[in-house]
Amino acid sequence: xxxxxxxxxxxxIVKASPALAHGQTESSVWYPASLVKQRRLPGxxxxxxxxxxxxGGVTAVINATACGVLEAAxxxxxxxxxxFAGRNGIIGALTEDLIDTSxxxxxxxxxxxxxxGGAFGSARYKxxxxxxxxxxxxxxxxxxxxxxxxxxxxxxxGDSMDTAHKVSQIGKKLGFPVTCVGIPKTVDNDxxxxxxxxGFGSVAKYVAVSTREAAxxxxxxxxxxxxxxxxxxxxxxxxxxxxAGGLAGQDRSEAPHIILFPEIAFDEARFLLRVKxxxxxxxxxxxxxxxxxxxxxxxxxxxxxxxxAFGHAQLGGVASTVATLVRDRLGLKYHYAIADYxxxxxxxxxxxxxxxxxxxxxxxxxxxxxxxxxxxxxTIVRTSNTPYRWTIGQVPLSHVAxxxxxxxxxxxxxxxxxxTKSCRRYLEPLIRGEDYPxxxxxxxxxxKLRNVAAPPxxxxxxxxx
Amino acid sequence: xxxxxxxxxxxxIVKASPALAHGQTESSVWYPASLVKQRRLPGxxxxxxxxxxxxGGVTAVINATACGVLEAAxxxxxxxxxxFAGRNGIIGALTEDLIDTSxxxxxxxxxxxxxxGGAFGSARYKxxxxxxxxxxxxxxxxxxxxxxxxxxxxxxxGDSMDTAHKVSQIGKKLGFPVTCVGIPKTVDNDxxxxxxxxGFGSVAKYVAVSTREAAxxxxxxxxxxxxxxxxxxxxxxxxxxxxAGGLAGQDRSEAPHIILFPEIAFDEARFLLRVKxxxxxxxxxxxxxxxxxxxxxxxxxxxxxxxxAFGHAQLGGVASTVATLVRDRLGLKYHYAIADYxxxxxxxxxxxxxxxxxxxxxxxxxxxxxxxxxxxxxTIVRTSNTPYRWTIGQVPLSHVAxxxxxxxxxxxxxxxxxxTKSCRRYLEPLIRGEDYPxxxxxxxxxxKLRNVAAPPxxxxxxxxx
Numbered sequence: 001x002x003x004x005x006x007x008x009x010x011x012x013i014v015k016a017s018p019a020l021a022h023g024q025t026e027s028s029v030w031y032p033a034s035l036v037k038q039r040r041l042p043g044x045x046x047x048x049x050x051x052x053x054x055x056g057g058v059t060a061v062i063n064a065t066a067c068g069v070l071e072a073a074x075x076x077x078x079x080x081x082x083x084f085a086g087r088n089g090i091i092g093a094l095t096e097d098l099i100d101t102s103x104x105x106x107x108x109x110x111x112x113x114x115x116x117g118g119a120f121g122s123a124r125y126k127x128x129x130x131x132x133x134x135x136x137x138x139x140x141x142x143x144x145x146x147x148x149x150x151x152x153x154x155x156x157x158g159d160s161m162d163t164a165h166k167v168s169q170i171g172k173k174l175g176f177p178v179t180c181v182g183i184p185k186t187v188d189n190d191x192x193x194x195x196x197x198x199g200f201g202s203v204a205k206y207v208a209v210s211t212r213e214a215a216x217x218x219x220x221x222x223x224x225x226x227x228x229x230x231x232x233x234x235x236x237x238x239x240x241x242x243x244a245g246g247l248a249g250q251d252r253s254e255a256p257h258i259i260l261f262p263e264i265a266f267d268e269a270r271f272l273l274r275v276k277x278x279x280x281x282x283x284x285x286x287x288x289x290x291x292x293x294x295x296x297x298x299x300x301x302x303x304x305x306x307x308x309a310f311g312h313a314q315l316g317g318v319a320s321t322v323a324t325l326v327r328d329r330l331g332l333k334y335h336y337a338i339a340d341y342x343x344x345x346x347x348x349x350x351x352x353x354x355x356x357x358x359x360x361x362x363x364x365x366x367x368x369x370x371x372x373x374x375x376x377x378x379t380i381v382r383t384s385n386t387p388y389r390w391t392i393g394q395v396p397l398s399h400v401a402x403x404x405x406x407x408x409x410x411x412x413x414x415x416x417x418x419x420t421k422s423c424r425r426y427l428e429p430l431i432r433g434e435d436y437p438x439x440x441x442x443x444x445x446x447x448k449l450r451n452v453a454a455p456p457x458x459x460x461x462x463x464x465x
Numbered sequence: 466x467x468x469x470x471x472x473x474x475x476x477x478i479v480k481a482s483p484a485l486a487h488g489q490t491e492s493s494v495w496y497p498a499s500l501v502k503q504r505r506l507p508g509x510x511x512x513x514x515x516x517x518x519x520x521g522g523v524t525a526v527i528n529a530t531a532c533g534v535l536e537a538a539x540x541x542x543x544x545x546x547x548x549f550a551g552r553n554g555i556i557g558a559l560t561e562d563l564i565d566t567s568x569x570x571x572x573x574x575x576x577x578x579x580x581x582g583g584a585f586g587s588a589r590y591k592x593x594x595x596x597x598x599x600x601x602x603x604x605x606x607x608x609x610x611x612x613x614x615x616x617x618x619x620x621x622x623g624d625s626m627d628t629a630h631k632v633s634q635i636g637k638k639l640g641f642p643v644t645c646v647g648i649p650k651t652v653d654n655d656x657x658x659x660x661x662x663x664g665f666g667s668v669a670k671y672v673a674v675s676t677r678e679a680a681x682x683x684x685x686x687x688x689x690x691x692x693x694x695x696x697x698x699x700x701x702x703x704x705x706x707x708x709a710g711g712l713a714g715q716d717r718s719e720a721p722h723i724i725l726f727p728e729i730a731f732d733e734a735r736f737l738l739r740v741k742x743x744x745x746x747x748x749x750x751x752x753x754x755x756x757x758x759x760x761x762x763x764x765x766x767x768x769x770x771x772x773x774a775f776g777h778a779q780l781g782g783v784a785s786t787v788a789t790l791v792r793d794r795l796g797l798k799y800h801y802a803i804a805d806y807x808x809x810x811x812x813x814x815x816x817x818x819x820x821x822x823x824x825x826x827x828x829x830x831x832x833x834x835x836x837x838x839x840x841x842x843x844t845i846v847r848t849s850n851t852p853y854r855w856t857i858g859q860v861p862l863s864h865v866a867x868x869x870x871x872x873x874x875x876x877x878x879x880x881x882x883x884x885t886k887s888c889r890r891y892l893e894p895l896i897r898g899e900d901y902p903x904x905x906x907x908x909x910x911x912x913k914l915r916n917v918a919a920p921p922x923x924x925x926x927x928x929x930x
Contacts, residue, residue: 057690116681117684123686213810217809
């Protein structure tokens, strides 16, 4: 896949991985396993504990990754002690608010696999550079040391990979080396190197299914009612999620008739012309718009510049802006939906492939760590398109931290309104398969954790920025 | 159920139905079957054809009703000829644009059961009173006569029941009596007499599931991100759909913490106080708001009075209004989703009970008609709550036409923000069970009909209003 062509100095690791099976890519020992084992506590204990934290926006399957981490760790009790989880992500580590996951039953942990949201709480909290906020890193290592945490699993996007990388460096400096493994998670699908990101496939499936369903609704009403339907989806910088809407139809006659990507500058005249063409030809027009769609000058379409009765800038997303255009310039009846959090929490329609990959990266992260592989991230490697096959590879965190993978231009049709065949080939396997949660009385039965706090050993209040 | 207590002069029929099993409620012969059989065409044919039309907003399961009608008719080829469907509902009859459903395979017809939207097209087109627009009724009867249509199945809400009722009267007057059976359909759940309306259960399930899922997302991010999440759902007059969101949680601590019903005048101060209480106590607040939520003076909350750069009234629903309030008065970070058509087309998460009932009313409508029962509508009758049991009853169209069933006040808690136990008892069975469509390459495989036009016999252009 073209999106795998990102160059990195450690080509041997990254490039070799597609051809390797599970377990064969772990030769890059960044932090020798022997060293880990030699770190003995005063009581003579050899085993160290683990720490798992969720970071950034949660997804329908981030808990499947948690499930993979915890189940893998439980199977290796010979090598790893407890796994603590950060209550509200990294904040839990900074404030010494650790959840003792050993208090949860095997059944509850297994149920995480089908539970959306972040079971331990996540956080939008980015650690600054070491020089800017040394106290936070020192505190982190202090807490890790106090709880004998030798393994740090950080489950998030680009920023989190950067943090995990920094922690791996700083632990050594501070005399308490920690094996750090970043675990990819982002609905935005914008992490480099990995073929795709856990979390994306399920949002993609939700958006594709919803677009197909809503299109059937609109098509059947178009004669006398709504002619234009707009679905607003996530993706502030990259159009991957909007692109997934394109899977709903097979050709230009099928919805969605127009996709508005952040990558393509919005051209009002061409857009309106295409809407009109669709309505003339098919009687209706379905539009999937990325929240990040923008004008040529970089302004978001969502910045409509409207004010409410109090003079405050009017809330309202890009869907409302596009709908206003359609109404005012074409006089067509519209409806719009804003999927917002529904799209990234819709575990009920998660992609089976995504669930499996999310679980696999969690499991693999533990295996990497227990082999002493430090400052790495498991990646998803596509080994074959037809039939779709994948395996787990590995990349140094330094190569993924703070990098964004945009949609290649060749994934978008020349007119800028649709996805190409190559894009379809890339996306389609990622939404495959259903993985339904169990239901009780008509509602999904999601895991409810006890989230028992581990007794603090340091005490004191660490004040967050 | 309290909502079944609507009085009607033909009590014997309506009241008796809860206790009767399938097929036992059909003793009210409004239009003698003998008369139907005696109407012979010049060629000596006895059988008459049927006409089926979808009306108003479509649902995830209106095609399951179509499936019930068509499969039942195909089984009674001894008594009924072809079933034509109106392309775009009743407009297809007026313009003599009839779809010959006999051209579809049994497999395609069966697939309608799991296909959302309106397979033949629906229409927002209400026939006026006979005196106001006699030409339309005459045309309808003229088309029916030309195509030997003796059975009219009209699948819609209150307005459509009124139309079906009028057609039953007018056919007689014009010397071409037609057996008219209305078939209930509305996501709004506002038809009287019937315990619930086909279409509602699936929207209810979608809203309940989505609320539960989004709540898990918000709960896990609340510490550092969104504190208030708002989900806007349908229901302009009655709060049934918003109420269904209440099924997502079990007590006051669980989301949704606030439901805004059209039935309860919006009290800004009390609302903001409750939001603040929730955020203080649970760290987050989930709100389900009905699009019909309104102020004490009757104005919709959605009428925000905002203008865009061109001075046009700003589009934007009630969710945006509520979010603006939360931001400006409480300074809390919010997100909102607008489910719009997604909620009523989400066949992927349809309620199994709803699918079964939707099919059953279609099937029963044919049975009623073939017994010569005219100007009636099949109803869903709840015969037991625990375990939930239902059967199909019957009501004269005159008793359901143009009537709305509102939420009883006792279904809403005293504070006006939640549903009561009795509401939960009523709603919960309606969302039970899953009825997943088949999938292909990650997407639901929905029926694609050929929709072959029946050759017109009248010709000429009938001009719609």
